[in-house]
Amino acid sequence: MPAKMTSPSNAWIAAFVVTIAVAGCGPLSSSRLPRELSFATQCGFVRSGETDQIHVEEQPVSDDTLTSAYDLKNLRVLLLDHEESHLSSLGFHRLVNCQALEHLRFRGAGIDDAALAQIAQLKSLRIVNLPHAEFTDAALPSLKELPLLEQFRFGSPHVSDAGMKTIVAFPALKRLHLINVPITDAGLAELAGMAQLESLYIDGGNVSDAAYENLFRRRPDLHVHLNQRHHDHDPHAHSHP
Numbered sequence: 001m002p003a004k005m006t007s008p009s010n011a012w013i014a015a016f017v018v019t020i021a022v023a024g025c026g027p028l029s030s031s032r033l034p035r036e037l038s039f040a041t042q043c044g045f046v047r048s049g050e051t052d053q054i055h056v057e058e059q060p061v062s063d064d065t066l067t068s069a070y071d072l073k074n075l076r077v078l079l080l081d082h083e084e085s086h087l088s089s090l091g092f093h094r095l096v097n098c099q100a101l102e103h104l105r106f107r108g109a110g111i112d113d114a115a116l117a118q119i120a121q122l123k124s125l126r127i128v129n130l131p132h133a134e135f136t137d138a139a140l141p142s143l144k145e146l147p148l149l150e151q152f153r154f155g156s157p158h159v160s161d162a163g164m165k166t167i168v169a170f171p172a173l174k175r176l177h178l179i180n181v182p183i184t185d186a187g188l189a190e191l192a193g194m195a196q197l198e199s200l201y202i203d204g205g206n207v208s209d210a211a212y213e214n215l216f217r218r219r220p221d222l223h224v225h226l227n228q229r230h231h232d233h234d235p236h237a238h239s240h241p
Contacts, residue, residue: 043068046075051076052100060084061108063091069095077103083132087140092118105129111156113139129153131179137163144169153201155179161187168194180204183220185211192218201225226227 030197037045041062042054052074060082069075071113075098080087085108092115095101101122119128120142126149143149150172157180164187167176173195182204191200192215200222215224235241 011055030051040068043072044073049074053079055079055081058084061091062086063088063094066091066094067119070097072098074100076100079105081102081105081107083107087115087116088112089118096121100124103127104188107131107132111162112134116140117142117234119143121133123147127151131155134158137166140166144171146172148172151175151177153177153179154181155203156181159183161190163187164190167191170226175199178205179199181225182206188212188215191215192222197222203227 006098025211036056036058039054039056041058042051042056045051046054046069048225052190053076054069056079058068061080062085066087069078078095078098078101082123087108088104089112091110092184096118097158102124104131106121109132111130113135116130116133116135116139119125120174123146125146127144128143128149128151129234131153133154137160140159140163143152144166149170152167152170152173152175155178159181162182163181165171166181169189173194173200176191178201180203180210182205183202187205187210188202188207188211191197198221199220202225204227212224
C-alpha cells in the first residue's frame, strides 16, 4: 500500500520542528509557526513526493506564480482560494504537464473562454470549481473532452440556456452547481433530461416555480437546491445541519 500523502503545511512544519529540536532550541510556539507556505514551497513538496496537493488561500496567485508548477506530474489537488487572484490562459497553460490533476478550485478572476480551453487540457479532472468565471457558452464544448468530470461548479454571467444544452452532453457529469448563471425555464428543462445527473444546485437564475415543479415531476430522484436551500415543493426537502 502506498504511503499516505500529507498536506504540504504539515510536512513542512514537522520538518521545521525537528530541525529546531536538533539544534537545541526547544519546542516552537504555535504562534510562531507560519500560517501558510508559499506556492513555490508547496510545489517543492509535491515535486519531492511528500504530498500531491497544493492549497493557497492567504496569497494571491498570478500567471507567473504557476510557473513553479510546470513539472508537477503527480499533483492531484490544486486549491487556489484567494479571491484577489487573477489567472489567464497563460497561467493555466503552465499546468499542461499536471496530467494527474483531479480537483481544481480557483476562486479568483480571469477565467475567460481561452482559460477554460486550457483547463480542458487536464484530462484527469474530476472536480472543477470556478465560482467567479467570465467564460461564455462558446467555451463549454471544450469540457466535453474531459472523460472523468463528475462535478462542475461555476459562476458566469455569460452562460445561458444554450450552455445548458452543451452541459447535458458532458459524459460523466453527476453534480452541477450554477452560481448566478442567467438560465431560464428552457435551460432547466434541458438539465432535467440529463439522465446521469444526481445533484443540481442553482443560486440565482431566472427560473419559475412552475419550471421547478416540472423538474420534480420529471426527475423525482434528483437532489435540488435553490439559493442554498431546498425548494418549497422539493419532495426530497430536509433540514441541513
